[in-house]
Amino acid sequence: MEQPYYETFQEINEFGIRLAYNTAPGGYHPLHWHEEIELLYPLNGESTIQIEGRKYQIANKQLTVLDSRQVHSTYTYSDTSMFICVHISRKYMERYLPDLDLYQIRCIPDNISDEKFSEYLTICKLMEQLTRLYIEDVQAYLMEAEGIILQVLARLIRHFSVKAAAVNTATDKQTLERIRDVITYVEENFRDPISLQDIADYLGLGKEYFCRFFKKNMGMSFLQYVNEVRVSHIYQDLIRTDTPIGELAEQNGFYNQKLFNRTFKEIYGCTPSSVRRNEKLI
Numbered sequence: 001m002e003q004p005y006y007e008t009f010q011e012i013n014e015f016g017i018r019l020a021y022n023t024a025p026g027g028y029h030p031l032h033w034h035e036e037i038e039l040l041y042p043l044n045g046e047s048t049i050q051i052e053g054r055k056y057q058i059a060n061k062q063l064t065v066l067d068s069r070q071v072h073s074t075y076t077y078s079d080t081s082m083f084i085c086v087h088i089s090r091k092y093m094e095r096y097l098p099d100l101d102l103y104q105i106r107c108i109p110d111n112i113s114d115e116k117f118s119e120y121l122t123i124c125k126l127m128e129q130l131t132r133l134y135i136e137d138v139q140a141y142l143m144e145a146e147g148i149i150l151q152v153l154a155r156l157i158r159h160f161s162v163k164a165a166a167v168n169t170a171t172d173k174q175t176l177e178r179i180r181d182v183i184t185y186v187e188e189n190f191r192d193p194i195s196l197q198d199i200a201d202y203l204g205l206g207k208e209y210f211c212r213f214f215k216k217n218m219g220m221s222f223l224q225y226v227n228e229v230r231v232s233h234i235y236q237d238l239i240r241t242d243t244p245i246g247e248l249a250e251q252n253g254f255y256n257q258k259l260f261n262r263t264f265k266e267i268y269g270c271t272p273s274s275v276r277r278n279e280k281l282i
Contacts, residue, residue, distance in 0.1 A: 016089025019145055021134050023082050028267050030229045031073040031218070032187070033180055036087040037105065038066040039152065041127040045078030049108075052176065053217050056110045063124050065107035065156060071179050084130055086149055097157065107160040119159045126152050175217055178203060182214070182222075190229045191253045196222060227263045230254055235268065238275050245272045 016036070031050070040049075042060045049056050049064055050073045058064055066072050068090055093100050112120045129148050133141040185202055186194065199222060200210040214222045230252045237248045246257065254260040264272050 016092040018087040020085045029074045039086040040064045041084040043082040047076040062109040103161045
């Protein structure tokens with residue numbers, strides 16, 4: 001069966017730029033984080049991005065920058081989403097900005113001020129050039145792509161960066177560190193039963209305190225988050241394998257079929273069987 005998901009990427013150099021042209025099924029990509037700075041440039045449709053507990057609506061051809069270690073999730077509304085994704089390692093950035101830890105890049109379409117909008121459009125046009133390079137497959141395009149990405153980064157740092165001390169208190173940092181620990185724990189253990197007591201003990205917190213903490217900072221209950229992670233993995237398995245749906249549910253930590261079906265439909269707006277049926281038609 002032909003798979004509808006594919007990714008074309010190039011490691012531009014050993015210092016850590018990863019340029020990817022993605023086509024993937026629409027839907028939910030649960031909360032996660034990474035060390036790299038991410039430039040996300042959708043080429044079609046609309047999406048919702050949640051960044052550290054706040055949700056933003058993103059249209060196509062609008063660049064969103066996810067700074068290093070920011071907790072985020074995405075939901076795309078198109079059946080198939082296409083986007084450019086650039087990951088830049090901290091090591092690469094520190095070649096040009098040794099005091100990188102003193103800055104945070106803040107570039108989200110909803111928050112662009114009028115005086116910075118012209119500069120934002122210039123950056124988006126640079127990202128559009130990456131699309132042209134890929135489509136035309138021009139000679140030495142990796143060299144040209146790195147040059148474009150460097151221009152984007154320079155403009156982002158000049159016009160859309162703030163001093164980290166102005167936006168991060170010690171309490172904020174502790175909160176984010178805990179959230180990252182939760183995300184890592186769930187990603188490593190979602191196939192097994194996870195109780196509130198398990199995660200509270202892992203963080204060294206009381207169960208009731210952890211429930212309030214997670215709900216306040218993530219806008220959902222912990223168990224809802226765990227189920228969303230499980231469902232997102234099942235979705236990918238549905239379109240990539242022929243394993244029976246019931247088996248996939250159990251392999252990914254769902255032992256209550258009714259809960260699985262309800263959660264899946266809440267997130268994707270359809271049933272697991274309809275997803276598989278549609279993929280077989282591709």
